Amino acid sequence: MPAKIQKLSIEPRIRFNCGRRIAFGPGKADLLAQIERTGSISEAAKVMDMSYMRAWTIVKSLDRGYVEPLVVKIRGGNARGGATLSETGRRVLGIYREMELSSRASFQENAVQLRQLLKP
Amino acid sequence: MPAKIQKLSIEPRIRFNCGRRIAFGPGKADLLAQIERTGSISEAAKVMDMSYMRAWTIVKSLDRGYVEPLVVKIRGGNARGGATLSETGRRVLGIYREMELSSRASFQENAVQLRQLLKP
Numbered sequence: 001m002p003a004k005i006q007k008l009s010i011e012p013r014i015r016f017n018c019g020r021r022i023a024f025g026p027g028k029a030d031l032l033a034q035i036e037r038t039g040s041i042s043e044a045a046k047v048m049d050m051s052y053m054r055a056w057t058i059v060k061s062l063d064r065g066y067v068e069p070l071v072v073k074i075r076g077g078n079a080r081g082g083a084t085l086s087e088t089g090r091r092v093l094g095i096y097r098e099m100e101l102s103s104r105a106s107f108q109e110n111a112v113q114l115r116q117l118l119k120p
Numbered sequence: 121m122p123a124k125i126q127k128l129s130i131e132p133r134i135r136f137n138c139g140r141r142i143a144f145g146p147g148k149a150d151l152l153a154q155i156e157r158t159g160s161i162s163e164a165a166k167v168m169d170m171s172y173m174r175a176w177t178i179v180k181s182l183d184r185g186y187v188e189p190l191v192v193k194i195r196g197g198n199a200r201g202g203a204t205l206s207e208t209g210r211r212v213l214g215i216y217r218e219m220e221l222s223s224r225a226s227f228q229e230n231a232v233q234l235r236q237l238l239k240p
Contacts, residue, residue: 011134011135017128017129118143119185
């Protein structure tokens with residue numbers, strides 16, 4: 001029954017807590033990635049299935065938390081203006097994706113052990 | 121300002137997804153740990169601030185998902201009977217905690233880089 005067992009995926013959801021605030025996590029990472037991909041906060045919000053207001057609030061809180069805003073707003077373009085990641089934004093997202101990769105790599109051996117304990 | 125910066129904690133929340141079902145994750149790990157510590161599902165539920173019914177449903181779904189039930193119910197004792205982890209339960213929890221530790225260890229270097237980008 002290996003076909004069924006292979007469905008197991010192990011997902012590290014890494015959260016940076018700064019005091020009681022979540023400074024960064026999987027949702028914020030995906031939002032930044034979508035802003036970079038679409039070039040627009042409103043397009044990114046659509047893809048993430050969240051309101052523009054919610055995406056905007058997250059971007060604002062991210063901007064405040066780091067040495068430089070993570071998202072650069074570009075005037076003009078579509079109705080709400082375009083947006084892209086700042087150099088710091090790209091670095092934060094890059095570091096986060098590296099952490100996900102190294103985390104995944106770190107527990108491969110344990111994943112094999114665990115797979116054996118799951119019912120097929 | 122190192123006092124403030126030190127507040128940053130990086131938490132790997134590792135989830136095993138089996139198809140669309142979450143087979144194991146941080147909440148389930150904490151519930152098992154509390155059952156082992158208190159020797160009772162109802163006491164564990166109290167500590168976790170969840171209803172007995174919810175804890176019981178999680179335990180039942182865990183029991184079904186693995187080669188052996190993860191929680192062993194002991195008749196007698198208090199009103200609802202005692203409970204403890206089976207050998208498989210202890211192994212699953214142990215493997216999970218190891219994954220958390222190795223994940224944390226894997227991204228220490230990235231954490232230092234990230235800390236430098238956060239506002240103090």
